[in-house]
Amino acid sequence: MVDLDSPLGFTCGDLTAFFAGLGSPGALSPAGSALSAALVAADARLALDSDGDGASDADELAYQAQAALGDAGISNPAFVDAYCRAAVATLASAGTGNASATIYYNNSGVELRTLVQVEAGLTLGIPLFPTLLEAGVSVKEIITDSFRRRLTFREIDENDDLAEQVRDDYREQHKRANDFNIDLGLLVRPTSWLRVGVTVDLAGSGDDLRLRPQVRLGAAVRLFDLLNVGADLDLTENRVGLLPGLASRHFGGGIELDLSVVRIRGGFFDNLASDTGRGTLTAGLGLRICGFLLDVSAQAGLRQRVVRPLSADGEKEELSLPERALVGVTLGYDRSF
Numbered sequence: 001m002v003d004l005d006s007p008l009g010f011t012c013g014d015l016t017a018f019f020a021g022l023g024s025p026g027a028l029s030p031a032g033s034a035l036s037a038a039l040v041a042a043d044a045r046l047a048l049d050s051d052g053d054g055a056s057d058a059d060e061l062a063y064q065a066q067a068a069l070g071d072a073g074i075s076n077p078a079f080v081d082a083y084c085r086a087a088v089a090t091l092a093s094a095g096t097g098n099a100s101a102t103i104y105y106n107n108s109g110v111e112l113r114t115l116v117q118v119e120a121g122l123t124l125g126i127p128l129f130p131t132l133l134e135a136g137v138s139v140k141e142i143i144t145d146s147f148r149r150r151l152t153f154r155e156i157d158e159n160d161d162l163a164e165q166v167r168d169d170y171r172e173q174h175k176r177a178n179d180f181n182i183d184l185g186l187l188v189r190p191t192s193w194l195r196v197g198v199t200v201d202l203a204g205s206g207d208d209l210r211l212r213p214q215v216r217l218g219a220a221v222r223l224f225d226l227l228n229v230g231a232d233l234d235l236t237e238n239r240v241g242l243l244p245g246l247a248s249r250h251f252g253g254g255i256e257l258d259l260s261v262v263r264i265r266g267g268f269f270d271n272l273a274s275d276t277g278r279g280t281l282t283a284g285l286g287l288r289i290c291g292f293l294l295d296v297s298a299q300a301g302l303r304q305r306v307v308r309p310l311s312a313d314g315e316k317e318e319l320s321l322p323e324r325a326l327v328g329v330t331l332g333y334d335r336s337f
Contacts (some may be wrong), residue, residue, distance in 0.1 A: 006106030008086040009093035018094070020051040025063030031071035035080060036062035042084035045091055061087055070305065109152035112166070114174075116145045121181075131189060138183040147174040195220045214238050228256040237273050249273040254282065261288055265297075278302040280324055293332040300325050 011018040028036060039058040040047045046058040055063075065074045065083060073079060086103060093101040121140030128135050147170050156162060185199040201214040218232030231253035238248045254267020263286040270279035284297040301324030 003103075003107040006108075008082075008089040008106070008108075009102045010086060010090045012093045012096050012098050012102050015050040015057070015091075015094045016052075018050070018090075019057055019060055020053070022060050022064055024053050025055050025060050026067070028059060028063060029066060029071050031075045032062045032066040035065060035074050035083070038080050038084055039087050043088045043091055046087060058087075070303075072303070104154050104157070107150070107152055109150060109156065112147070112149045112151060114145075114147045114170075118143045119181075133189075134187040136183075136185040136187070138185075140181040140183070142179045142181050144177045144179060145174055146177075149173070193222045195222075226258055228258055230254060230256075234272075247273040252282075262286070263288070288334075291334050293330070293334060295328075295330040295332075297328045297330070298326065 036056070036058040039061055040056075046061070047056050049055060050057050061083070062074070065079075069079070074083075089101075089103075099105060119140050119142050121138055123136065123138040125134060125136040127133075149166060149169055151162070151166075159165060182202045183199055184202065185197060187195060187197040189195050196219045197217075199216045199218075201216075213236070215235040216232055217235055218230060220228055220230035222228050231251070233251045234249045236249070249272045250269050251272055252267060252269030254265055256263055256265045263284075265282070265284040265286070267282045268279055269282065278301070280299050280301045282297065282299050284295060286293065286295040301322040303323040304320040305323050
């Protein structure tokens with residue numbers, strides 16, 4: 001998070017040494033070139049080559065942002081504005097020796113937010129009209145543990161015991177809440193091979209983390225008694241008070257190969273309420289033996305993040321990783337009455 005109300009300069013020292021420390025930039029993408037042009041438009045001096053490596057100061061700054069955030073991140077107008085302001089502030093503070101005029105000493109940094117939920121519940125299904133219409137209700141107790149902590153760049157750099165301090169702050173400041181939750185569902189089977197269902201999630205009387213009612217629609221088709229093909233969509237946009245500005249409205253689809261004891265799944269889902277992601281691929285393997293269920297699932301986002309870890313010899317190496325990755329294991333027991 002960038003503090004735009006305090007000094008934003010990257011350095012108060014010599015510009016030649018600063019840009020030489022960034023190294024020669026690689027190839028700029030169209031988004032990187034657009035960011036470089038915006039930097040020059042903000043201050044024409046950024047078109048100069050302070051360290052004499054053949055690349056303009058604007059190109060070097062744009063490449064650093066491109067490598068760290070990717071094209072989507074550096075195309076955000078809010079980021080472009082903040083980055084240009086920081087670059088102009090750098091020119092103003094360069095050579096002054098006034099360290100307090102740099103971003104290192106303001107409140108810019110990262111915000112750590114954690115949210116852990118544990119659910120315990122009971123589900124009951126009722127055949128209202130056998131083979132045609134079924135209803136279900138799920139009663140759940142949800143225990144939520146949340147924590148928020150801002151870490152400034154200076155604090156991250158200077159605090160050798162930061163991890164221990166964050167743990168202490170978590171013990172003192174985390175919030176725990178209990179919430180009662182009810183899910184209602186209807187399943188319609190107009191034919192032997194088609195199922196259409198709708199669920200409504202009614203949150204209880206929680207405090208900070210109370211959710212609005214959520215409605216989801218889904219449909220599934222069974223083919224050749226082996227394949228299940230399905231898709232579902234959130235009909236409402238879901239928001240959580242702990243994470244301001246974060247909304248979700250998921251659409252997903254997938255296919256399952258049902259071999260009775262073993263089930264193999266693959267699919268895709270995306271958050272329609274967000275324009276920053278590219279969707280997520282999913283896969284799963286389920287085992288069903290004597291009513292006991294074991295399910296292993298995995299997710300991998302299609303949007304990549306470029307990180308540059310240090311190798312053993314101190315050189316920086318670029319590594320692309322999925323923005324989202326998740327592995328889950330579910331154990332259960334299913335019995336019909």
